[in-house]
Each structure stands twice: as C-alpha cells, then as structure tokens.
Amino acid sequence: MTQLRYLTAGESHGKALVGILEGVPAGLGITAEELHVELRRRKLGHGRGARQKMEDDACEILSGVRHGRTLGSPIALLIPNRDWRNWSEIMQSEPFEGDARRKLEVPRPGHADYVGGQKYRHTDMRNVLERASARETAIRVALAAVARKLLRELGIQIGSRVIRIGEVIDTAATGDLNKLNERADATAVRCVDAQAAGAMVQAIEAAKKAGDTLGGVFEVYAWGLPLGLGSHVHWDRRIEGLIAQAFMSLNAIKGVEIGLGFGAAGTPGSRAHDELFPGVEAGTVAAKTNRSGGIDGGITTGQPLVIRAAMKPIATLMSALHSVRLSTGEPADAHVERSDVCAVPAAAVIGESLLALVLAQAVLDKFGGDSMEELLPRFEEWSRAAPAVTSTPDR
Amino acid sequence: MTQLRYLTAGESHGKALVGILEGVPAGLGITAEELHVELRRRKLGHGRGARQKMEDDACEILSGVRHGRTLGSPIALLIPNRDWRNWSEIMQSEPFEGDARRKLEVPRPGHADYVGGQKYRHTDMRNVLERASARETAIRVALAAVARKLLRELGIQIGSRVIRIGEVIDTAATGDLNKLNERADATAVRCVDAQAAGAMVQAIEAAKKAGDTLGGVFEVYAWGLPLGLGSHVHWDRRIEGLIAQAFMSLNAIKGVEIGLGFGAAGTPGSRAHDELFPGVEAGTVAAKTNRSGGIDGGITTGQPLVIRAAMKPIATLMSALHSVRLSTGEPADAHVERSDVCAVPAAAVIGESLLALVLAQAVLDKFGGDSMEELLPRFEEWSRAAPAVTSTPDR
Amino acid sequence: MTQLRYLTAGESHGKALVGILEGVPAGLGITAEELHVELRRRKLGHGRGARQKMEDDACEILSGVRHGRTLGSPIALLIPNRDWRNWSEIMQSEPFEGDARRKLEVPRPGHADYVGGQKYRHTDMRNVLERASARETAIRVALAAVARKLLRELGIQIGSRVIRIGEVIDTAATGDLNKLNERADATAVRCVDAQAAGAMVQAIEAAKKAGDTLGGVFEVYAWGLPLGLGSHVHWDRRIEGLIAQAFMSLNAIKGVEIGLGFGAAGTPGSRAHDELFPGVEAGTVAAKTNRSGGIDGGITTGQPLVIRAAMKPIATLMSALHSVRLSTGEPADAHVERSDVCAVPAAAVIGESLLALVLAQAVLDKFGGDSMEELLPRFEEWSRAAPAVTSTPDR
C-alpha cells in the first residue's frame, strides 16, 4: 500500500549485498558518505567478532542519484563483499564440479538452518544461513540512510540506546534526545549511562570467557514528528503495527513494545494514558506524559516515538549446542564458529534504520509528492494546520 | 503479497459492520453458526460493560458460500447493529439538518479522538471514535472464523488464555493445549487457573469501584502447525513480523512477544535456544524445549506458536481524565461513558482470530490451491516430506 | 501500492452485492442518490435483456459516510438482490438438503463456466457463473461513483461514447467533452451520432432476430486532468498500464488502446507524436494534437485521456453453441438463457467507472491527504506549479 518500497538481496559471503529503494522523491541531497556514516555506526559495540572489524563496508550508489541529488528513479545500492576472493568458489553462482567445501550438515539451534533447509529442500544448510545471516541488515541500513536523510530534511530525528545486556539494566533517563546518539555512540555498548555501560562490558567479557552469548533490550526514539502518521481507519494502516512488523522481523528479536509496553498491563487506567491540557500556543494541546510512546489509535501524536525491542542472545556459541547430523540422523555438536558475543548495540542502530524506513513510508503516504520541492511545503503547511501534541502544557 | 486479503468497514453505532474476505479456497464447509460460536466467545469475560450483554451479534453470510460450502469467490459478512433505530439519526449517511446530538468535542486521552480528529479534520470526534472503537473487531472475528475453519481442516488449532489482569499474574502451566480454550472459556476471565481467575475478578471489581480500568496480558497458541510457514529470505516474509503487526494493530495493545520474548534478553545463549535431538521417527528432529515459541529464522518449526500481547487499560474511565474542549481551548473533563472495566479476556479471543488470519494467509501462500480438494493433499504431502519439529526427543 | 483500495463481493443471484472502498479522504460530500445516478446510467442501452429492466438497483451506504460527508473510514456499499425471494433456496449459504435446481452441467463457451469449474473443482457451474457474471460491475460502478465525486471536486470529468457495434462504426468527432455524456446518454446506444446510432439499433435488432449477439468498441475520456499522474520511474507506476489492467479485466473486453492505439503502428514517427509549442500563458506548453491520448512516458500530460476498448459479443446466445455435458462427456447444447443481445453501451459506462477508480488512486498517491481540506489546496497548488499541456498553442 505504501509509495516507498524496497527489496534487498545478497548472501552473507556472496559477491555483494544489493538493495533497491523505489519511490524516493526527487531533489533529495544524498552522498555515499552519508550512507557510510550509518554503516559505520552499525558496527559499533563491544562484543562484536573479528568479521565486523575486517569489513569496512563501502557502499556504492548505482542509480537514482545524480550529482548529489535523487532523481525520483529507483535508488540501487551495492555493498561488495571485501572478502569475496576467499569465497568465490564456495559461493559462485555458476555450476561447480568440485567438492563443496564448508558444507553445513548439522543445523545450529536457534538459527534458520534446520527449518530453512527443510522448507527450501536444501541439504547443505549453507544455502540457508548465507541469507538468514544478519549481514543482510547492512544493505537495509544503507537504504534506510536515504530514508533518514529525507526525514531529517523535515526535521524528524531518530536515535537509539541500549538499555539492557544480559542481566545488566540501564535505568538512566534519556536526557536530551538531540544528543542521544552522540552519547550512545560514545560508549562501548551504546548505553548512555557510563556505569551501566561498564557493567555491560564486563557481562560481555564474562560471557565470552564462558563460551556463551548475551541478548538484551534496546530503545529507539523518533522526534520532531508530525501529528497524523498512520491511521485508525483500517488495522493495517496503524503505524504501531507497521513498526512492530519491522522490528519483529529483525534477526533475533523476540519482543517489541511501545510506550509503557508490557508495563501498561499492570498500570491502572487512571495512570496509563496521557491526559491532555491546553498547549502554550493557542489551538494546541499538550501532555505532561508520554505513556503512549507517541502513538494513540494507530496515529502519531507528535510526541516522541518510543519503541523497545528484546533481542535473544546470538545462537552461534563457542560451547556447542546439541544438534543432529541430518545425513545420518545421529546426534552431533552444532557448528562452532567465531562469532559475536553480543550484537545488541548494533541491533539498536539497525532498529533506527527500520524505523526510518517505516516513517519515510508513512510520510510519503500521507503527503505524496514526487519531489522535495513538492513535499516540504506540504509538510510545513500540515505542521501548522495540525500541530503536534507538545510536552509543555504551560499555558 | 498474500493470496488471502480482507477489508472491514463499519462504525460502532452505524448500520452494520461489513467484511470481505477474498481468496478462500472453494469447497470449505462453513455455516453462520460457526461464525456465531466465535462471536459469542468474543464477548466472554467478567468486566465487560452493558453493551456486550445487549448485543447478541448475528452475522449474516452475504456471499461466497452456497449450500454450506465456499465457492472460491469473496466472502462478505454483515453484522447489523441491533440498536440502529436509536442511532439512525445520529449516524445516518444522508445529510442531516438538525442538531447533531452526541457530538464529541472533548477528546478522551488514550483514544484516537484527538489525533484522529486532527488528521481527518473533524471537529466532532464522534467521526473518529465510531471507527476507532474496538467494536470493529467483531467483524474481524467473524472473518477469522472462516480462516480458523480452514486451518482446522488441516489440523491446525488455535487457543488463548489470559495470564495477567492488572497486578494479578497467572503462572500456571498451560497443560493440554487441546483443552486450552475449553478451560479458559469456562472461567470468568479466561484464565485457566481458578485461583488466579478469582483474584483477577476481585481486581476488576476493585477497579470498578474506584472508577478505574485494568489492562493485562494474554497468550495465544497455535498447534498442529507444519514446519515451513514464513521465510528467512526477505524480511517481510518472516512470520513473526506478520504476527507482530497483526497483534500490535489491535486496539490498546502496547507490546507483543514470542516464545521467551523479553525474557530472552536476560537469558544466556546457552539456555535461550532449542537444542535439537533425533526424533522418534527416522528422519525427524525433536526439541526438549520451545523457547523460540515455534518460530526460528522467520519460519514455523512445527512446535506450538506462543505469542503474548500486553493490553493497556481501557481509556474510557468513570473518573474522568483531564482533557481540553477543542472549540474553546479550555481544560475540560473527558467524556465519561459507561464502558468496560477490563477487556483482556475478549482481546485474547480476538488475538486468536488475528493469528488465524495470519496463519491462513501463510498456508495459502505456501500451498496455493483454489479448492480444499487441491489444498488438502498438498498439505499432507508436505507434512510427510518435511515433518514438524516434535517435542518428543526420545529415540 | 495505492492508497485507495477496494474489494467487491456478491453472486449475481445472491443476497446482495457488497463493496468496500478504503482510503477515501474525509469531508467529501456524497449521497446515495449520487450513486444511483451512475447505477441507472449503467443500465442504458438498446439491446439489454429483461433483467436490466426489472432491477432498479438501490444502493445502500452502510458505513464511511455520516450526514452526507465521508468520514475517512472505509465506505461499504450494499446492493440487495430485489429478486432474492426467488433465489433464496438456490443460492442460500446454509446447507441445503433438497435437489439443487438450476444446476448447470453444460458449460457455455466463451464464459468462465468450464475453466472456472475446473479450477475451483465445481461440478455445478452455477458456482462459477454467479460470480463471473457482469452483474458484479454494478457494485464497482457504485464504488466508482464515490471516486468520480472526488475527481469532480478537483475539476476532473469522465465521459464515454460507443463508437462501434457489430459492423456499424461511428466516426463522428467527439465535440465538446463537457456535453459528451449528455449526448451519449440521450441515444439508445450511447452513440453520439444520431445516424450511426440508428444503424446500431438496427444491427442489434437484426442480431436478435438471428438469435445472435454483438460486440463493439467504446471510448472513454477524462478531462480536466493535472499533468503528472503516473510515472516513468518504474513500470508498474505507469498509468497506462494501470488503465489497461482495469479495462482488460472487465468482462468480455479483448482489446484496449490509448490515443492513436493500434493506429500508431502504421503512422510514421513524424506524424505519431504531439509536437510541443509555447502555450498562451507564459511558462506553459501546448500541443495541437493529442495523438498520445493524454499520456506520455507513463504520465498524464493534462490533455484529455482517450481510451478505447473492444468488447466481444455476449457469449450466451439464443441459438445454442456446441458444448459438452461434463457428467457424461457427451456433446450437448450450451445452456440457452434469455440474455442481452448487446451490452456495449453499458460497458462504456462501466469503463468510465473503472477509469474513475484508477484516476482517484493516482490522485491520492500523488497528493496524499486524509481530507478534502488537505487535498484540495495541494491539488490547486500543483496545477499552478506544473500546468497541464493545453490544446491551445496560440501565443
């Protein structure tokens, strides 16, 4: 239903990751460096394995942008695999006569290996894991960097922080949202509280020593939003549903919540909603709280969006999990591979990207517009006509 | 992308709710009574207001079914508003010259009232709330009853239970899934543990006395599933994402989780995944746990699906929340209306319905088929070729 | 991809036809009478059978409209079957124990009977023909009346004429488009030339006498269009493709062309395109011709859209066609039923409706907007910024 759509392609150790983003208005300024900024942020975080360090993702703009501005035509991005020469035989598209090395016959629990192999009738589960890998998110982050740029032109910002890794929980307040990413990016685990960050690093080190892995929770924010994205009129227009799909579809995510989230279940109605007050400006409305996380009835209120997602620990462990060798049906240890211990900080950045794509879609669906020249005044006019719910009920 | 699609229409106090379900295979046996069974279950639960009692929803099949079997053509369902004569003037589609009674100018916090009115430029927020009301779910439950019937023919069952209302949490084990609905439907709040159910009823009564409302958490299960619904190959094919969208789009839902859910964030990798073992039958694989909630890598494993959703308390309170009279910009009490105190038991049944629709879509996407005659043998053949992960690793 | 979507349901002799149109902006004035105007026009035309006379379609607005204005919520329309009491047993949705009367076991050539029966595994082809019947277009015409009203508010008009029935071809010029429908509706076959109209009526009478049927060609126009609907950037955004799908999907349509159409194949390049000239107003561009039919490169130019569609003769003939009794495999005469001799005039009106739906979708995709209050100024602003190609190159 949306005006902005995209597809991604590419295997983890294949030639390249590719993405096409169709429906971006013309006239948006964008450069490869702006994509690289986000790609680098995706690699942040203590606990990432060797591969993250090796790769310095270079993203090439193949189409849709000319002389620094979008054309309105589809934007194709390409991230070549820097290590391709080591994989060219294993992953080549042409028929291969020799022995397939790195064949995977013992599925790793917690991955798509077993079910994907069964579904697509593969006996070599490499045929599954290469695509199921979170490596794919690199190209989504790149595509989303275009969406973020579009949103930024409208004054919409997106940030994130890690609030839990394993059993360490950061309960610090968020502070000035405009500095959120700056502060989060500055710590080793994208947790804004230095003390909690330290404890998280220790937890990761401990898990590493134990051959174990850790999950956690991250929080994604968007602010500068207009009132009116999404709708109550049909369930599949509700913006919280689109957000939930995007987040839950991210590798390893097992839970998503908005605003009070699961906490709302235990809060009485008298304290679970955002009471409304006259705003400072005539004709505006304000709230002292943001329990809704910026969405009421499927529609953005204009207050900050607040989304939390729970990530399970990485499923590739140094201490092998029990599994089965499918060719024989006998018990076997799951494949052990050097892998990350904790990917929550990276997931937070990816979460920002997912949100950027959903919000850019919602913006284009509401405002239409084939060019920034057309979109910008419409957006401004709307923001005047239907001002966002503010957080300053001081009139 | 899906072969099964639907639209619903209708205002809460309008003439009727209408739904069209397009893409159901021909030859599925279905009767109006089968729809009524689910519509009645939707009304269960201590804490529902007077309206639920008044309505005994009668659902009419207008098309797509002939002589008890689906035709393959779109199925249209209609639930007339039994109270229409009292609303015919207020809600009539034709121009109305008199004073619009029941005009709503003070938005209720926590509802779509304010944002919906702004978005659609309505000054009478009745124009929003009539559609934003959860009354709409009645027609979705009716449409979903067709999806459930289709799934049942394939051996797929769906059930639910309430596990939290306000601060009362039920930690009882689920027991035999085949009896889940029977047990849940039997208690006043669809909570399978009698003691917890009693405490929940008390909590509702206490909230009622206090003019307050309560939210909670419900759990939805599906079992008898094949391995292989959903996919890892593109993010928007992941079944957990489609499920999360469906649940988060339900009125008042603020959180969704699958399997361990948010609990996975604090569980180390060594205990967060489902280790695999040889199954009892040769060529099968089994797991002793179902931490994944039946989904790995975006694909059903064949183990039971386990989904939990958090519902915020109903936003219409007897003790009015603060709001603003929009015509004057002055503070005002939000509209107070006799309403439910707690709708979690009903939401659980609706959750079953949402899941039924998602699963029926996934089944038809994977198996195609224009008739049950075509679908059934394909489904059986698949279940033989790619057996579900079982829970009995005893070989 | 579009913001405006719809589903229809209903069997020809079922209880009712139903349609849901989702995505109409709020604040559009609409009444049931405006739907009836188009429904009556759909019945125009010499050569229609008894059924068209019997039915005086009454269309009920079930939702989405209140006090004469759209709410922004889905619009559900219902056209009850006035003859339902005669069909209630034959078409009832509940199981039926008696003999199924009016069972159809000999497929009618040229209809969906045989292939539809095979596809959906029906032995009684009534289960196919009831939905395959062009009766369904009544509800589409009703839904489209809402789209037409929206377009009219923007100054976009739609009209049609019949230009061929059997071997009689009307080559008269179109004249003032604003009077096109008035003139066409005034003649017995919606052909604007009185002489040709007379010959067409004679041809229909002759075919009737011969137990035969006739097809023909109709032309649909839209004018008052903005420049800029549709796009060249991706094939499925091209508006001519969307139009072609809509028209070719109409029952009995076997060909669609735009502008010069098939005539373009034999015209040299020097005379096949619309040369551009300075327009009367500074900054505008004009053309002396409209060979393109109002679309270049997938985008409306603002000149009138000109679409022609070829309709095959009605496939139910009084002189039975050869067929096969499927239960025995023996040759048999196809079912003979009193039917129309020629439905081209009606098809032209339906064609207008199909175009209205496509154009309303394209408008909403380009301009967004949840209310007419939001849409109208955007549309006007655009028409100023990017003026349509005019037909008056006189500067």
Next chain:
Amino acid sequence: MTQLRYLTAGESHGKALVGILEGVPAGLGITAEELHVELRRRKLGHGRGARQKMEDDACEILSGVRHGRTLGSPIALLIPNRDWRNWSEIMQSEPFEGDARRKLEVPRPGHADYVGGQKYRHTDMRNVLERASARETAIRVALAAVARKLLRELGIQIGSRVIRIGEVIDTAATGDLNKLNERADATAVRCVDAQAAGAMVQAIEAAKKAGDTLGGVFEVYAWGLPLGLGSHVHWDRRIEGLIAQAFMSLNAIKGVEIGLGFGAAGTPGSRAHDELFPGVEAGTVAAKTNRSGGIDGGITTGQPLVIRAAMKPIATLMSALHSVRLSTGEPADAHVERSDVCAVPAAAVIGESLLALVLAQAVLDKFGGDSMEELLPRFEEWSRAAPAVTSTPDR
C-alpha cells in the same frame, strides 16, 4: 498479491542496471549464459541504431544462485554500463561542480521528457530520459530469463513474432509454435514470412532515408500452459488484466489485444467464441478454435495464449520535431540524436519477457511451493486433474 515480485533500477547511461527478483523457488537450474541468450535476442532486428551493436550486455548474477541452482533467496542481477567511462562525470552520483554537459532543456515530443521534468521538478530533462529510456528493459529481460527457465521446467514455452512494421503487414499463419522463435529470430525483423520480412526491411530503410521512424505490431504466444491460471473471482486476479498491464507499461506501447482482440468487436457472437467438444481423452474437452486467445473469464484454458501489442514509432527523429526551450519559453527543435529507426523486433522479445514474468507469478500464486521439488509434482498432479482444453476435438 503475488508471491513473485521484482524491482529494477538504473539509468540508461548510469553505472549499471540492477534488478532484484524475489520469490523464485529453490533448486531451479540457471546460469548467466541462459540470461545472455535472451539479452542477445533483445538486440535483434534491422533498424536498431549503433548503440545496440556496441553493447554486448554482460549480466552478472550477484545473489540468489549458488553452484548453478537458485537458493530461494532474492536473485540480484547486474548489467554494467560498458560505456561508463564516457559517462562517469555526466552521470556520477556524487556532487559535481563543473558544467553539466549534455543537459537537455528542449523536451522531445512523444517522450517522458516534458511531463517527467515537470512532475519531478527537473530542469535538466536528462534526469528523466535516463530512466524513461527503454534501456531499462534489458534488466527486465534478464530477470524474466529466470522466470522463463522456471516455466520451461514445467513445459511452458513462450515465443513471439512481428506481424506489422509501418504499413507492411504479415498475415502468414503461425505454424508450429515450437519453431516460432527459431523462425522469427532467423529473419532480420523477426517476421516469420520471408516476403513480408523483406518488405519490412525496405520500409525501415525508406523511413531511415526520410529521417523518420516506424512502429508496428508484434504477437506473443505462450503454450504448454495449464488450465487455471488467473481467476474470475476478483477483477484484479484476471490474468488478461495482468498481461495487459505488463504490455501497456512497456515503452511506446499504445494498444494490447488478446485472441480476436479488436476483431471481436465486429464478429457476431455465433462466431466469436470457442465451441467446446469432447476431447480425445475421456474427461477432457477440446475446441476447434482459439478465438479467446487462451483465456476465458480471466482464466487460462490451456490453449495457447495469443497477445498482440501495438508500438508507436520511436519518438527521437533525425528530422527534428517542434518543441519548446523551457528556459526561455521559445520554440526550438527537439533534440536530435542518432537512434533506432524501428524497435518492434526487440519489443517482441521484451514482450515475451513480460509475459514470462506474469505467467511465473500466476504459476507460483496457484501452486505455491518454495522449491522446484515441491512445485513440479503439484503442477503435474494439477495437469492430470484438470487437463487443459486441447485443440484436437477428435473423439
């Protein structure tokens, strides 16, 4: 709604054309050479300009295929621009400080130039024409080669022929469809009749001398089809509509017809349909004619699909058309560029590709299936259960 979707990207003189095809079953054998076969066929035809000769499109498979077999994951294809070094500055994505060479300020009539420039607010119409160019079809032909391979595995073949160029019309019978492409590819203009082919070449030469261009008509066939693709149950499932959209969306196409097409308008009902007869095999049905072009009621009958499309002459002429310099508003000659004189033979091959994509989508929608291992037996079982209408009514 379909299980098989794709996006393309790339400007005519940009770095590369890119396409992603998502939803192809696993286990389909495919090599780059199979793509090249179709890419070479796309260049066939007397009357193509220098550029066609220069380019020898090399298409790279970037993902979705491993060791000669599809993985089930998205297939990304890339066709680099061999002439990129000559365009790298003019088309670079990064900001460019110098003078933009090859700026286009005089729109070419009959192209997207003017309307596209207005729509996307470009003053340099190169920003439009680079994407509007039919060069984009190269990547669609490559993607479609995968679809063709899938169809071929099921026994479905696709071919085409040119039947008109300018005023020269080939009325020869089609002959054995299995040899259609062989014969068409062998002549200079893909016209199967040698004499007509000769006249067409002469017409092209004459047009070239006159600085003019020519359009024409081509015919596309598919055979070996099952009965049952597409459906009558909802208008947007009708396969003729999907085909019409695909064809009409191709650059320069102004008309599409199926079977008798526009000829049906003048044929009486007694001779416009395909009468049915008992087939040779018990339980089958046959027809002596194929006036329907292989589709009745939106559903394939299993007889050959017959589609014709009318192409307007190429709009870039050596004798410049009148236009306007937009910066000044003064009359000016349209840009003159060495271009093809006639592209109908190439369009026919592209038409085959468009049909392949539509049919592959229809097959996957009906049969589902994540692997060829799953799809093939389903397809065979269906062909047995619901045999195609044959052309041999000899029993």
